[in-house]
Amino acid sequence: MFVVATAGHVDHGKSTLVRALTGMEPDRWAEERRRGMTIDLGFAWTTLPSGGTVAFVDVPGHERFVPNMLAGVGPVPAALIVVAADEGWMPQSAEHLAALDALGVAYGLLAVTRADLADPGPATAHARAEIAATSLGAVPAVAVSGLTGAGLPELRAALDRLAAQLPAPVVDDPVRLWVDRSFTVRGSGTVVTGTLGAGRLRVGDELELAGADEPVRVRGLHSLGEGRPEAAAVARVAVNLRGTPRDRLGRGDALLTPGRFHHTDLVDVRLAGDPAADLPATLTLHVGSAAVPVRVRPLGPDTVRLRLARPLPLLVGDRALLRDPGRHHVSGGVRVLDVAPPPLGRRGAAAARAQVLAELDGRPDLAGELRRRRLIRAGALLRMGVPVHAEPVAGDWLADPAHWRRLGEQLTEEVVRHAREHPLEPGMPVDALRQRLALPDRVLVEALVRPPLRIHAGRVGAASANALPEPVALAVQRVRAEYGDRPFRAPEADRLVDLGLGPREIGAAVRAGALLRLADNVVLLPDALDDAVRVLAGLPQPFTLSAARQALDTTRRVAVPLLELLDRRGATRRLPDDARIVIT
Numbered sequence: 135m136f137v138v139a140t141a142g143h144v145d146h147g148k149s150t151l152v153r154a155l156t157g158m159e160p161d162r163w164a165e166e167r168r169r170g171m172t173i174d175l176g177f178a179w180t181t182l183p184s185g186g187t188v189a190f191v192d193v194p195g196h197e198r199f200v201p202n203m204l205a206g207v208g209p210v211p212a213a214l215i216v217v218a219a220d221e222g223w224m225p226q227s228a229e230h231l232a233a234l235d236a237l238g239v240a241y242g243l244l245a246v247t248r249a250d251l252a253d254p255g256p257a258t259a260h261a262r263a264e265i266a267a268t269s270l271g272a273v274p275a276v277a278v279s280g281l282t283g284a285g286l287p288e289l290r291a292a293l294d295r296l297a298a299q300l301p302a303p304v305v306d307d308p309v310r311l312w313v314d315r316s317f318t319v320r321g322s323g324t325v326v327t328g329t330l331g332a333g334r335l336r337v338g339d340e341l342e343l344a345g346a347d348e349p350v351r352v353r354g355l356h357s358l359g360e361g362r363p364e365a366a367a368v369a370r371v372a373v374n375l376r377g378t379p380r381d382r383l384g385r386g387d388a389l390l391t392p393g394r395f396h397h398t399d400l401v402d403v404r405l406a407g408d409p410a411a412d413l414p415a416t417l418t419l420h421v422g423s424a425a426v427p428v429r430v431r432p433l434g435p436d437t438v439r440l441r442l443a444r445p446l447p448l449l450v451g452d453r454a455l456l457r458d459p460g461r462h463h464v465s466g467g468v469r470v471l472d473v474a475p476p477p478l479g480r481r482g483a484a485a486a487r488a489q490v491l492a493e494l495d496g497r498p499d500l501a502g503e504l505r506r507r508r509l510i511r512a513g514a515l516l517r518m519g520v521p522v523h524a525e526p527v528a529g530d531w532l533a534d535p536a537h538w539r540r541l542g543e544q545l546t547e548e549v550v551r552h553a554r555e556h557p558l559e560p561g562m563p564v565d566a567l568r569q570r571l572a573l574p575d576r577v578l579v580e581a582l583v584r585p586p587l588r589i590h591a592g593r594v595g596a597a598s599a600n601a602l603p604e605p606v607a608l609a610v611q612r613v614r615a616e617y618g619d620r621p622f623r624a625p626e627a628d629r630l631v632d633l634g635l636g637p638r639e640i641g642a643a644v645r646a647g648a649l650l651r652l653a654d655n656v657v658l659l660p661d662a663l664d665d666a667v668r669v670l671a672g673l674p675q676p677f678t679l680s681a682a683r684q685a686l687d688t689t690r691r692v693a694v695p696l697l698e699l700l701d702r703r704g705a706t707r708r709l710p711d712d713a714r715i716v717i718t
């Protein structure tokens with residue numbers, strides 16, 4: 135299926151032409167039929183000679199209903215421009231064309247209707263010249279009469295050729311279905327319709343609705359008037375939603391693949407064409423089927439920041455249109471450059487931002503985003519419309535390579551500085567580093583640690599960081615020299631003082647694994663534990679405290695806490711009568 139929106143001045147024969155091509159009535163409302171004028175969007179479809187299907191979104195031509203027209207063409211990439219042979223180019227011919235141009239619509243056809251009433255030649259020439267100057271470029275033209283049917287076969291053939299030119303839809307893309315109608319069907323509940331430009335919908339799918347906490351579920355799907363289990367882009371679809379009240383959504387809302395879109399009320403955009411220097415401070419932004427008031431803040435010569443009255447699921451590269459509703463005037467098209475722009479607090483920030491924006495063209499650019507954002511989750515980029523094809527540095531974090539290198543250097547400096555300021559600590563706590571480097575996630579710190587640095591017990595230090603500060607290392611060395619051959623004799627408190635081992639030094643040596651603390655001021659060399667188990671295992675089991683003390687050649691001061699430690703570690707077990715056994 136392909137979808138075409140009509141465009142053109144009121145009464146030029148758009149609805150008549152759609153009716154003649156499809157046999158369906160695009161004017162759905164009684165009021166429309168009574169007044170003979172399209173007010174809201176109409177929908178109709180037919181089979182083309184090739185066997186393909188074309189669906190029309192028929193738009194109103196009257197200037198009062200331009201917002202409805204924009205909701206119809208917003209999500210549709212092809213246009214059927216209708217000009218009456220007898221009236222020629224008129225104001226809404228021009229306004230509709232300006233809208234198509236602003237939205238960057240590149241595929242179209244010209245139908246010069248009411249050719250039974252006047253020579254289509256002059257209207258065709260005028261219209262083609264106007265259209266040629268826009269994003270549509272040179273378009274084929276067909277003269278037709280909705281009344282006599284003349285030219286309809288040629289128009290059908292031209293529609294087939296247009297369909298063949300359209301780029302293939304991306305059916306793997308996430309769904310962003312801009313709602314153009316919502317209504318209630320008795321017995322089924324809420325139904326919304328829209329043009330599915332990309333992706334795929336299935337019955338049972340969960341979708342996200344901006345502003346709703348809960349996902350909405352697809353209860354039924356219709357396309358071309360028939361129920362279907364699934365619909366793939368491009369398609370006109372009607373979606374029956376389970377448990378969603380009708381007043382929860384309407385035109386301008388979007389049904390989304392969950393978690394794939396960033397809702398934003400602040401965007402930086404480039405104005406298309408020759409931007410008017412005197413853009414009003416408030417305008418209406420039309421994008422998809424939505425129309426949202428915006429405040430305009432000029433940044434560069436052709437870039438502005440828009441503050442939206444309500445958030446929309448926008449992507450980098452989206453095309454939209456600014457219109458002055460008071461003056462009935464399309465102010466121009468915009469291309470979204472950034473959907474999560476930085477705040478402009480500092481003096482000079484706006485000028486700096488303008489320079490950044492000058493480099494952007496709305497094509498999603500991973501390297502550029504990383505350069506500007508430095509560190510960002512892959513999911514956040516995807517939600518902005520930036521494809522992610524780079525390896526994360528940690529978890530789902532992506533980093534600008536240069537920034538990541540700098541962070542690595544900073545981390546080393548911080549660790550070195552910390553070691554200098556806290557010589558007795560075995561490295562810098564990971565969380566302290568995370569704060570110093572202003573990193574949002576601990577996994578980033580861990581990923582930045584490279585040899586010779588390493589993480590040990592929640593701290594980052596040199597791999598040799600259990601190398602103790604020199605005085606402590608020397609003191610431990612002397613303990614080893616003095617007590618190595620009587621490993622269960624602990625230095626007395628005053629001997630520890632002589633050796634320069636105060637509580638802080640002992641703490642450092644214990645954390646580094648160079649000493650074993652049994653109790654305050656009772657320390658052994660760390661290998662003492664294994665040795666003790668070996669000695670005790672050689673005793674008749676069970677053994678008493680006194681037997682252990684003698685076998686270990688030590689005092690109660692050491693033996694009591696040593697055995698308790700061995701109990702805690704499960705190397706020995708204390709029996710009810712206070713004797714112990716070695717657990718093998």
Ligand SMILES: Nc1nc2c(ncn2[C@@H]2O[C@H](COP(=O)(O)OP(=O)(O)O)[C@@H](O)[C@H]2O)c(=O)[nH]1
Pocket residue numbers: 142143144145146147148149150151170171172195216247248249250251278279280281282
């Ligand atoms: N003679 C003649 N009248 C037409 C033709 N197409 C439309 N009309 C008439 O022009 C008027 C407006 O047509 P309509 O389709 O409602 O125009 P729209 O506002 O562009 O949708 C109606 O009275 C139609 O009957 C045509 O090809 N020939």
Ligand SMILES: [Mg+2]
Pocket residue numbers: 148149150171172193194195
């Ligand atoms: Mg009409």
